[in-house]
Each structure stands twice: as C-alpha cells, then as structure tokens.
Amino acid sequence: MDVVIHRLAAGWAILGGVVLAAIVLVTTANIALFAAHRVAALWGGSVAGLPGYEDFVRLAVSAAALMLLPWCQARRGHVAVDLFVSGMPAGLQRLLDRLWLALTVALAVFLLVMAAQGMAETRADGVLSPILGWPEWPFYLPGLASLALWAAVAASQAIARPVDP
Template sequence: MKLVERLASQWALLGGILLLAIMIVTSVNIAAFGMDRVARLFGANVSALPGYEDFVRLAISCTALMFFPYCQVKRGHVVVDLFASSFPLWLVRLLDRVWLLTILSLAVFLLYWMVLGMIETYEDSALSPVLGWAEWPFYVPGILSLFLWAAVAAGQAVRGDHHV
C-alpha cells in the first residue's frame, strides 16, 4: 500500500506542476491582453496566445482529477462526524468501511465511463478547435487518476483504515 500512497503523492505533485503551467499561461495571456490595450493607443497590437482556451481546457481536464488519489490517502474528503462521534467504535469502523466501498464503487463507475468516453473520442477523431490537438490522450491522466483513487480506497477498505 505504501507504493500506492507514494504514487498518489507523486501524481498530485505532477497535477500541481500542470496547474502551475496553467497559471503561467493564463498570466501571460492576461498580460498580453493588457499590453494590447496599451499598444492600441499607439496604433499597434499585441496578440494573445493562440490556442489559449484549447490548452487550458485540455490541461484542466487532466489536472482536475489528479488530486483525488492523494486526497483519499490523507482522508481529505468531507467527512460528517456529527453523530458518528457518539457511536460505538465498531459502528464507526463499519460505516467508514461502507463509505470506502462507496468511494471505490464511484471511482470504478467513473473510470468505466471515462474509458468509454476516451474510446468514443478516439473513434470520432475529435480535435481541439484552435490547436488541432487530438483530444483522446487527455483522457489518460483522468483514467489513471480514477484507477489510483480506486486503488487507494480499496487498500484502505481492505486494511480497515478509519478516520477516527
């Protein structure tokens, strides 16, 4: 399980690097927009980054799920303990295991549909509108994220880890 946890941590770090790239590209694009406003006063223009929207949309689609496995490792998801703190420990552990299995089921369900979506996108030869990039490869990080999320939840359920 330590390997899966380490992978989740490194995967989240990669997600953070992608998020940083999105922020840098967005900042450059905003700066270009501002420079264009000034340049127009002098009869010139500064163009924004071509394909900015394509890049951000595709990169966000990768990055969004990359933090879920690490969040699961750290039990960073929302947990409602309003009543559970007064339950016997065996019941708290049972409820926690039920929710871990629910999370596992959700991750596998989403994984299944994402694989189908990737196959359909591949078969349709879908391309991003401006940059003309094939869209199906951008499903792969999401698929890996969902698989890793499921693996973490499964490991926690098998080991009987609980958040109490």
C-alpha cells in the same frame, strides 16, 4: 495504507500541481499579452494573445483536477460527517467507514469505465480541439490513471487494519 500506493498518489498529485502551475503561467502570459495589447492600442499597435489558450487550459484543467483526487483520498481529505457519526460506537464507526470506502471504490471504478468509454468514442470520432487541432482523446489518459489510483487508494484503506476513531 500501502506505502507504494501512498507514494504513487503523492507523486501523481505533485505532477497535477505541475500541470496547474503550467496553467497559471500560461494564463498569466495571456493576461499580460492582453494588457500589452491595450497599451499598444493607444499608439495604433496590436499585440495578439496566445493562440489556442482556451484549448490548452480546458484540456489541461480536465487532467489536473482529477490528478488530485487520489492524494485527497490518501489523506482522508474527503468530506466526513464527524458530527453525526462521532456519537456512535467505535465498531459502527469502523463499519460505516469501510462501507463508505467500498462505495468510493465502486464510484471510482464506475467513473473509470465511463471515462474509458468516452475516450474510446472521442478517439473513434477523431475529435480535435477547435483552435490548436490537438486530438482530445490523449487528455483522457491522466484522468483514467487518476480514477484507477483513486480506487486503489480507497481499496487499500478499506482492507487496511482498522484504526479506532
């Protein structure tokens, strides 16, 4: 596989991990604030949770989840039916692998086009998150980049020199 694409996928996954870590930290802080509220309520006090927590988590998860797909593809971490295919001749295994990679590229490109259309509609409609009032369309951008990188990784694997199974 092309080294540049592999490095991009690895870096993108690390960035996705940073986003996931931020989600965990914000969730932990929000849970701690709810626990503090319960304790404060015993003495008539009140502690508020993080305003817009749900908005942030929903938007961040939508980006982070897709950011891991290119690295998963680069590591061939997708589901494979080795039990069924392992008894086939090596040439047929390579052919099936290439066919599956081509279908993966097609799927990633299809999802990329559909997500781009969704982002355009969301931007045109001026959709804002309910609590924080953030525009939602920019949160499509990491997903679009992820889908493009996923397609590039699978395409790189499809055109690479075959490896015997």
